[in-house]
Amino acid sequence: MTHTGRADRAPRRFLVLSAAMGAGHDAVADELVARLTARGGQARRADVLDLLPAHAGAALRGFYRATVLHLPLLYAGIYATFLRPGGARRTPGPGGLAGLAERGLAELVRRERPGLVVPVFHLAAQLTGGMRARGSLPVPSAVVVTDFDVHSQWLHPGNDLYCCLTESAARRVREATGRPAAATGPLVASRFLAPAPDAGPWQRVFRARAPERPVVLLSAGAWGAGTHLADTAALLARAGFLPVALCGENRRLRARLSRVPGTLALGWERDMPALMSAADALVDNAAGQTALEALAMGLPVVGYRPIPGHGKAGAHQMAALGLTRFAPDPWTLIDLLDGLTRPRHEHRTPSPAAAALFAPDTASHLMEACAPDPVAV
Structure with a gap:
């Protein structure tokens, strides 16, 4: 039996990157882990904010929460300037907040050995896209977009695949990144x-x-x-x-x-x-x-x-x-x-x-995209 044959029978391994910004992204991540596990995969959820250095993640969460709760006009301005759909296309390259998490993600990937990294938060999508573009992430990344109106920070041409809520969102992603994107529907608990x-x-x-x-x-x-x-x-x-x-x-x-x-x-x-x-x-x-x-x-x-x-x-x-x-x-x-x-x-x-x-299923798309032999990647 060849090594490839043994790997094909091994469970697909997934690393799902969420962010504790409210409860929504974690709810999506948990349901995705449950569905991948039910299909025979092995999946683990991690928080991209925990990969940032020394309290930076907690500071970012605190700032976002404060602006949404107490300074909504400030958040509206930030969104219009940096996040709005139709904003500038992201290009591969280091830097920015996502770049600060690269070392943490590289260590996590070496430890967990996933065959697919799955961001369900836009900062994580920038992180994986940048690393894939530069060759520092050795396994594919598939972004699960949780917004109906896809803003620019979800978009990075380095990511391998995008799973979107609707076909209109998938079309927006394909036009902006040139990468494959499919309408796979929402993830809600069973x-x-x-x-x-x-x-x-x-x-x-x-x-x-x-x-x-x-x-x-x-x-x-x-x-x-x-x-x-x-x-x-x-x-x-x-x-x-x-x-x-x-x-x-x-x-x-x-x-x-x-x-x-x-x-x-x-x-x-x-x-x-x-x-x-x-x-x-x-x-x-x-x-x-x-x-x-x-x-x-x-x-x-x-x-x-x-x-x-x-x-x-x-x-x-x-x-x-x-x-x-x-x-x-x-x-x-x-x-x-x-x-x-x-x-x-x-x-x-x-x-x-x-x-x-709700008819499509994100998990089936991700099972197909997952590398069967992450050790050899």
Whole structure:
């Protein structure tokens, strides 16, 4: 038996590079690890911020969180200057923040010996693209793009493959980088794709507070970021809905929204499928993982007052694709929610557009792209 024959029977090995910027990228990475493992691969998740030298990753995370939460106009300016789609094409070469993580990634690859490195965060995509272009990353890299509106920092012509949410995003990547790109759909946990769980406990909670009111989830992500969330909650309550604010880990936001009359404010909720099963609609702030989970369960989604930058761009793109609705003003928001929640529906299925979005499978593409014998690469 040749060495190649033995390698072909060995499990494919994957290194998934995420970033703890909120919870969305890690959720994608965890689901990808689970799917690759289910297909017989060996996959490990690592945080690209941990590969940066001496506290640089924590500083970057802190700066991003502070700007999104407290200085949204500053973040909008940063996005428009450095990240917006149509920005300058990246070229191979060292330097920049990603360059500071090259030594850490090289050591990690030597230790883990993956056959494929898979960035699911744009800084990681710049890192792998630069190293591949210069020959310092000896195994292929396949970028899993988590944004509907692909901004320039995802793009580097050194990467071998791009997996995108939609064909329009894949086309944008191919035009900008000249590299292969496929529409492989979103990655959401299997519990959101399974039959709806028992919503009885949450239904009883909602009936006790407002028995006749449609339940509208108000998403703020893991960090509790959003634009005028208290105003939106008050608007929904006055219009006859029960706003249920998802405040994530932001205790201050939860305390503030708890004081809005007619509002139920929740912290970090682990059983989101059951909560979504009991709700009638979701008001989305970022076109991120929560919106995708809702679409997978057939819960109607309306984008309203999204966070600047990627949140606003993604919310508009999702609406343009027919996946969600977008409300540019309070009157439109209430009108859309009235149409989506009255009469109330006990059983829901994903829309045809959402069903088509979730039909492809990223993991199968990555299994094909993975080098079967990473030791020999």
